Amino acid sequence: MAAAFTAEDLARFPEIVAADLAPDGGSTVYAATTRDGRTALEQTLLWRQELGGAAELLSDSDRTQSAPSFSPDGSRIAFLQEVDGHSQVAVLDLADRSTTVLTGFARGAGAPRWSPDGATLAFTASDAPVRDARRPYRVTRPVWRRDGMGLVEDVRADVWTVPAAGGTPTRLTFHDGVAGNVQWSPDGSTLLYDTFAEPSTAAVTVRTVTADGARTHVVVESDRLIAPPSAAWLSDGRIVRTSEWEVYQQVDLVVHDPATGADTPLGLTLDGQIGGMMQMGMNSALFEPKLLVDRATDDVYFHLQTGGRLSLHRIATADGQGETVHTGDFSVVPIVLRGSRVLLARTTFADPATLTVFDLTDRSEVPASGLDRAWLAEPPFTVHELHFTGADGTPVEGWFLEPVGGEGPYPTVVNIHGGPFAVYGHGFSMDDHLFTSAGYGVLLVNFRGSSGYGEDFAKVLVADWGNHDAGDIHAGLDHAISLGLVDPDRLGSFGLSGGGYLTSWLVTHSDRFAAGIAECPVTDWNGMIGSDIPQVVGAWMGEEPGHGPVSMAPYVRQSPATYAADCITPTLVIEHEDDLRCPTGQGDVFYNLLHLAGCPTEMLRLPGMSHIGPYVVADLAGRIERLAALTEWFDRYLKP
Numbered sequence: 001m002a003a004a005f006t007a008e009d010l011a012r013f014p015e016i017v018a019a020d021l022a023p024d025g026g027s028t029v030y031a032a033t034t035r036d037g038r039t040a041l042e043q044t045l046l047w048r049q050e051l052g053g054a055a056e057l058l059s060d061s062d063r064t065q066s067a068p069s070f071s072p073d074g075s076r077i078a079f080l081q082e083v084d085g086h087s088q089v090a091v092l093d094l095a096d097r098s099t100t101v102l103t104g105f106a107r108g109a110g111a112p113r114w115s116p117d118g119a120t121l122a123f124t125a126s127d128a129p130v131r132d133a134r135r136p137y138r139v140t141r142p143v144w145r146r147d148g149m150g151l152v153e154d155v156r157a158d159v160w161t162v163p164a165a166g167g168t169p170t171r172l173t174f175h176d177g178v179a180g181n182v183q184w185s186p187d188g189s190t191l192l193y194d195t196f197a198e199p200s201t202a203a204v205t206v207r208t209v210t211a212d213g214a215r216t217h218v219v220v221e222s223d224r225l226i227a228p229p230s231a232a233w234l235s236d237g238r239i240v241r242t243s244e245w246e247v248y249q250q251v252d253l254v255v256h257d258p259a260t261g262a263d264t265p266l267g268l269t270l271d272g273q274i275g276g277m278m279q280m281g282m283n284s285a286l287f288e289p290k291l292l293v294d295r296a297t298d299d300v301y302f303h304l305q306t307g308g309r310l311s312l313h314r315i316a317t318a319d320g321q322g323e324t325v326h327t328g329d330f331s332v333v334p335i336v337l338r339g340s341r342v343l344l345a346r347t348t349f350a351d352p353a354t355l356t357v358f359d360l361t362d363r364s365e366v367p368a369s370g371l372d373r374a375w376l377a378e379p380p381f382t383v384h385e386l387h388f389t390g391a392d393g394t395p396v397e398g399w400f401l402e403p404v405g406g407e408g409p410y411p412t413v414v415n416i417h418g419g420p421f422a423v424y425g426h427g428f429s430m431d432d433h434l435f436t437s438a439g440y441g442v443l444l445v446n447f448r449g450s451s452g453y454g455e456d457f458a459k460v461l462v463a464d465w466g467n468h469d470a471g472d473i474h475a476g477l478d479h480a481i482s483l484g485l486v487d488p489d490r491l492g493s494f495g496l497s498g499g500g501y502l503t504s505w506l507v508t509h510s511d512r513f514a515a516g517i518a519e520c521p522v523t524d525w526n527g528m529i530g531s532d533i534p535q536v537v538g539a540w541m542g543e544e545p546g547h548g549p550v551s552m553a554p555y556v557r558q559s560p561a562t563y564a565a566d567c568i569t570p571t572l573v574i575e576h577e578d579d580l581r582c583p584t585g586q587g588d589v590f591y592n593l594l595h596l597a598g599c600p601t602e603m604l605r606l607p608g609m610s611h612i613g614p615y616v617v618a619d620l621a622g623r624i625e626r627l628a629a630l631t632e633w634f635d636r637y638l639k640p
Contacts, residue, residue: 003375005433007627010620013430014040014371016345017285017617018067018111019355021368022074025341026051028355028368029058029068029077033283033617038372042620046079046092047369051357055370059092059099067111071118071164078112078121078164089123091164102162103169106130110157110180114164116188120211121164124157124179124193127171142202145532147580147611152178152197159193159209172213175205185233186295190258192219192239194228202535204228206241208258219256220244220263223535226421227275232291234298240291240317242274247539248421248449248458251275253291253300255317266320270313276305276451277422278331281429283615286345286353292337301325301342303333305452307397308425312344312358326358326365331426343368349401350379352428380404381436388479390448390472394457398476399424400485401432401442409481410441411490411638414473418497420465420540421458423450431494431630438631440492440638443480447472447502463542465558466505473506488512490638494630496520496574497582497611504560504590507569515637517630519574520582520611523564523590525555532580564593570600572633574626576609604629 014034021028028051031044037055046058046065059065063082070077075094080087081101086108090101103109103125110124131137131154141152149155158173159182172191173179177198182191189211196204206219206229222229222244231241234255243252243265251274253266268274275289287310292301297316304313304324311327312334326332326344330351335343340360347353355369381401390396403410413435417424424444432442446453448468449461460468473493480486493503493516500521507516522528528537529545538544543554556562571594575587587603594601606613606622614623 003378003380004437005376005380005430006437007434007624007631010430010624010627011040012038012375013352014038015283015617016353016355016369016371017044017283019286019335019343019345019369020069021336021338021341021343021357022070023072023338024074025338025357028343028357029070030355030369031066031068031079032369032371034371035060037370040620042618043082044617046077049368049370051366051368059097069112069114071114072116073118076118076164078114080109080111089121089162091121100166102164102166107154107157109160111182113182113184115184115211116186119164120161122159122161122182122184122191124182125160125169126157128156141197141199143197143532145580146178146197147532148616149178150578150580156197159191161211170213172209172211173207173216181231183233185237186235187237190237192231192233194231196224196228206231208239217258219258220254226277227289230275230289230291230302232293232300234293234317235295236298240293240300242291245275247462248455250455253315253317253320266315266317268315268320268322270304272304272306272311273452274302274304276303276310277419278305278310278425278427279417279419279422280347280427281431281615282347282352283617284353286335287331287333287347290334292334292342294337301334301337303331305423307452308399308423308446310426312342325360326363329426332356332358347427349381349383349399349426349428349432350376352376378404380433381442384483384485386476386479388475390468390475392468394448394468396445396447396472396475397453398443398445400480400483401436401444402485403436403439403441406439408441408485409487410485411439411492411634412441412443412480412486413492413494413634414443414445414477416445416473416493416495416499416502417450418495418499419451420449420461420469420498420501421451422498423452430627434627434631435634438635440634441480441485443476443486445473445476447476462540463554465501465540466509466560469502470505470509473502474510477512490514492516492634492638494519496614498522500582501560504571507571508560508563508567511568513569515634516569516571517574517633518571518587518590520576520579521560521573521586521590522582523559523586524561525559526552527583527585527589530585531583561589561593564590564599565597567594567597567599570637572629573601573603574629575603575605576611576613577605577607578609578613579611581611602633
């Protein structure tokens with residue numbers, strides 16, 4: 001019998017947030033939120049594991065350790081060590097386990113990256129003094145804050161290097177934005193990196209800089225409408241990157257020649273989206289999209305999101321031909337490539353993120369992380385894959401998670417993904433484990449707008465929110481009801497971010513739900529112009545804001561707040577008070593309007609939590625209280 005997953009189980013749910021594979025492919029190092037392998041912490045510590053061996057705590061500390069990286073010869077590990085509340089670049093010698101801290105920036109430093117010869121570490125940092133947070137400040141940047149980061153002025157960083165043996169750091173760039181994703185060229189002469197929130201632009205710019213800081217070169221400048229471009233070095237000094245993802249378009253690979261500035265698109269026609277946006281109810285730091293290059297062949301490896309699966313895919317830059325290398329009823333994302341071995345982040349509906357090593361030669365896969373997850377071995381649900389059609393006949397994919405040991409039809413929670421151009425699928429969710437453990441069926445629907453089903457499927461959401469997306473949710477419910485899985489009289493709707501939007505829309509446009517939970521919702525598109533992504537909102541709405549009443553009409557028409565007085569569904573609003581993506585005013589407006597209309601409503605506020613705060617390394621007590629509130633609200637209205 002599966003063990004019930006409760007809110008308190010977060011305390012025994014350690015997660016891996018960063019990892020690297022040794023140069024010989026025989027061991028891993030990773031940062032995990034645990035000291036003993038089975039109890040969760042609000043910090044990460046470094047662990048090491050030989051393939052086929054047991055995991056061991058590499059270096060105990062009462063301070064956070066993160067971003068580990070093996071040296072080219074495998075003898076040392078560079079990482080970030082918390083010192084006086086800030087992360088600093090450090091090196092751990094595996095022979096004697098001694099640690100040397102190399103930097104002392106007042107604002108801290110970013111993830112270190114080894115030069116090919118192992119003599120130098122590149123990282124991001126700022127030597128500006130720390131701002132007095134109590135004093136007034138003036139804003140001039142187009143992008144001046146970012147969710148999870150806060151004020152850009154406090155986190156701006158450029159590219160630096162420091163001798164791995166110790167010495168004085170050297171600043172290479174002077175963009176006055178937020179630099180990241182630093183990579184050395186194969187010959188060690190140049191570094192590749194990206195920067196956003198520069199003083200004069202809202203775009204993300206991918207550049208190179210010579211190792212002496214003498215010259216920079218622009219690879220691409222891209223509006224960040226969904227995700228910034230991914231890029232990697234090819235063996236001859238050229239660069240492969242993703243094309244710009246402008247809301248719903250298919251992503252291509254482009255080869256850039258820094259010598260000539262020429263861009264050559266490969267013209268890929270893939271059955272899915274490079275990277276995509278799989279939404280998971282856990283820490284998904286391991287699942288960030290990246291491009292990995294086999295320097296012997298210049299083949300590129302990445303994860304391809306096709307519907308509800310993330311698969312390992314290969315493309316030859318020579319001719320654009322490729323193949324799906326590893327796929328199944330799971331999701332995998334490549335982290336690093338060492339010879340013929342790829343370190344993968346792996347997850348399923350039932351399994352949290354783990355590390356495995358996949359051999360490209362014999363297609364074998366072996367575990368590469370050893371946290372104690374035995375208590376999660378038996379999931380509290382059975383997965384039913386659903387296929388149905390929307391009102392216009394468009395095929396739609398979904399899943400129903402049926403509680404183990406129960407008997408349908410079940411009280412059911414529709415768990416709605418955000419993004420909004422994201423997807424649900426073969427990935428772990430602590431929310432779904434909680435609901436099914438409490439006896440609820442969970443319906444997941446990849447409605448119109450979801451990634452990985454083609455451009456036509458995704459683009460119908462633009463400027464038409466609350467139509468096909470809501471219609472597909474209702475169609476999924478009707479289908480699951482017809483299968484005898486769902487009790488139509490005991491329905492709940494739940495979602496965060498874009499899922500909070502659609503929940504707010506459903507409860508203001510339908511009376512079929514007995515209760516709703518809108519977490520960090522979008523309820524007022526006018527107010528979303530005050531978020532950290534105002535340039536994105538206009539693209540989603542299909543109408544640039546601020547050009548008079550006509551330009552703002554779609555914002556009013558597609559806002560759940562406009563229809564709040566029609567709501568009769570008891571609705572819990574959850575707000576993260578440090579959310580900059582869907583600012584707290586969105587929930588405040590909805591809560592107040594529901595109260596004014598006499599609709600039963602309450603609000604749970606989580607101080608200090610960012611937009612994706614329930615799934616990051618912070619505030620364990622607040623995350624537990626949030627989970628407990630989910631089942632308490634639905635139990636109140638769906639189970640009497």
